[in-house]
Amino acid sequence: MEYTILDVETNESFNCREDEPLLSAMKRTHKGPIQYGCGGGGCGVCKIHVLNGDFICFKKMSRAHISSEEYADHIVLSCCIKPTSNLIIKKFSQD
Amino acid sequence: MAITKTIRPGLIQIRVLDLDETLDFYKNIIGLDEVGRTSDGRVMLKTYDEFDHHSVVLRKADEAGLDYVAFKMVSEEALEQAKLDTEKFGYPVEVASDEQPGFGKRYSFKLCTGHTIQLYHEVELASDYPMLRNPDPWKEEPRGIRAQRFDHLLCYGPNIAEAERYFMEVLGMFAPEVCNTDDGKRFATWLTGGNKAHDIAFVEYEQPGKMHHFAFYLQDWNDIGHAADLIGKYRVKRDVGPTRHAITRGQTIYFWEPSGNRIETYAGGYAAYPDNPQRVWDVSEVGRGLFYYEGELIPSFLSVVS
Ligand code: FES
Ligand SMILES: [Fe+2]
Numbered sequence: 001m002e003y004t005i006l007d008v009e010t011n012e013s014f015n016c017r018e019d020e021p022l023l024s025a026m027k028r029t030h031k032g033p034i035q036y037g038c039g040g041g042g043c044g045v046c047k048i049h050v051l052n053g054d055f056i057c058f059k060k061m062s063r064a065h066i067s068s069e070e071y072a073d074h075i076v077l078s079c080c081i082k083p084t085s086n087l088i089i090k091k092f093s094q095d
Numbered sequence: 096m097a098i099t100k101t102i103r104p105g106l107i108q109i110r111v112l113d114l115d116e117t118l119d120f121y122k123n124i125i126g127l128d129e130v131g132r133t134s135d136g137r138v139m140l141k142t143y144d145e146f147d148h149h150s151v152v153l154r155k156a157d158e159a160g161l162d163y164v165a166f167k168m169v170s171e172e173a174l175e176q177a178k179l180d181t182e183k184f185g186y187p188v189e190v191a192s193d194e195q196p197g198f199g200k201r202y203s204f205k206l207c208t209g210h211t212i213q214l215y216h217e218v219e220l221a222s223d224y225p226m227l228r229n230p231d232p233w234k235e236e237p238r239g240i241r242a243q244r245f246d247h248l249l250c251y252g253p254n255i256a257e258a259e260r261y262f263m264e265v266l267g268m269f270a271p272e273v274c275n276t277d278d279g280k281r282f283a284t285w286l287t288g289g290n291k292a293h294d295i296a297f298v299e300y301e302q303p304g305k306m307h308h309f310a311f312y313l314q315d316w317n318d319i320g321h322a323a324d325l326i327g328k329y330r331v332k333r334d335v336g337p338t339r340h341a342i343t344r345g346q347t348i349y350f351w352e353p354s355g356n357r358i359e360t361y362a363g364g365y366a367a368y369p370d371n372p373q374r375v376w377d378v379s380e381v382g383r384g385l386f387y388y389e390g391e392l393i394p395s396f397l398s399v400v401s
Pocket of ligand 2: 248
């Protein structure tokens with residue numbers, strides 16, 4: 001199964017397999033808000049906002065970077081999630 | 096050179112997000128041995144070449160990063176004196192209350208940079224330590240990247256000039272190498288209590304209490320190459336290297352363990368002597384100082400911390 005991920009800021013889309021971390025799909029396709037450090041949920045550099053769609057969080061995300069309020073708002077670390085539907089995303093920004 | 100006050104950073108406690116996955120990495124990729132568990136489930140580890148009870152502790156938590164690092168003092172008297180001098184310096188000191196099997200009394204305080212530092216003297220020998228009589232280099236072939244010891248750490252936080260003064264005045268350490276901004280403020284400092292090029296280093300950073308990396312010592316450049324092979328083979332998330340630092344002259348690789356804490360494998364480095372003049376870097380040249388072969392700064396190095 002493959003899902004379509006749309007980055008609203010660049011208006012580009014790319015595919016992500018259901019068993020593929022979102023960050024890996026961005027690295028594979030060179031699309032989306034690619035920014036990363038540790039790849040392990042610890043550094044917070046890959047933080048994004050999922051505006052629409054469903055996903056699973058397959059790896060624990062550091063509380064230092066994703067508060068429970070943010071998680072409820074679907075602000076997540078792209079190295080820790082896999083899509084379970086098409087997604088609309090954008091790079092995380094403070095406002 | 097005789098070490099008169101502070102022997103080395105001998106204990107580090109790290110927060111990890113996924114205990115099982117991260118522990119497997121420390122055992123099989125780094126090559127540490129599991130010593131045991133505390134009653135609250137933290138895992139104690141050591142390298143094959145260390146003598147003391149344990150040196151690395153993993154604690155499962157919601158965030159990655161550093162809980163604390165503890166320095167071993169040369170004697171009980173040096174420990175008590177350091178406690179008094181730490182209070183005189185202005186940091187309130189407590190006796191650490193968390194369990195660390197094998198360790199005697201530990202004093203704990205918070206440095207201006209937001210990091211918790213501990214001091215101790217007494218620690219039992221490990222049940223399994225390197226041979227003493229007609230010793231082989233190792234008892235059993237070392238595993239993984241063959242880490243020999245917990246070597247040093249790099250902390251990010253505010254007011255490192257004060258932290259440097261603390262380590263020099265209270266713990267009797269010195270800074271073989273520093274880096275200053277154009278207006279003459281400390282941007283980074285490398286500090287040691289013995290002959291190693293550094294035991295702890297600091298970079299000036301707005302957010303308190305951050306850990307940039309902690310490092311394991313490897314035998315030599317050949318072992319750095321071997322570590323790079325394992326990083327490739329097991330798809331470890333690499334940051335920088337293999338390369339060389341001009342600062343401290345060490346040979347190095349940086350990578351992340353599965354919880355996002357950055358680890359360095361470090362070999363070589365010069366012998367530091369307190370009577371040698373201090374080496375000074377301009378911040379404009381620090382990229383070359385850190386990554387001598389690349390000749391420039393790798394952006395993730397300054398911005399990614401846990
Ligand atoms: S890359 Fe570090 S948390 Fe995702
Ligand atoms: Fe280092």
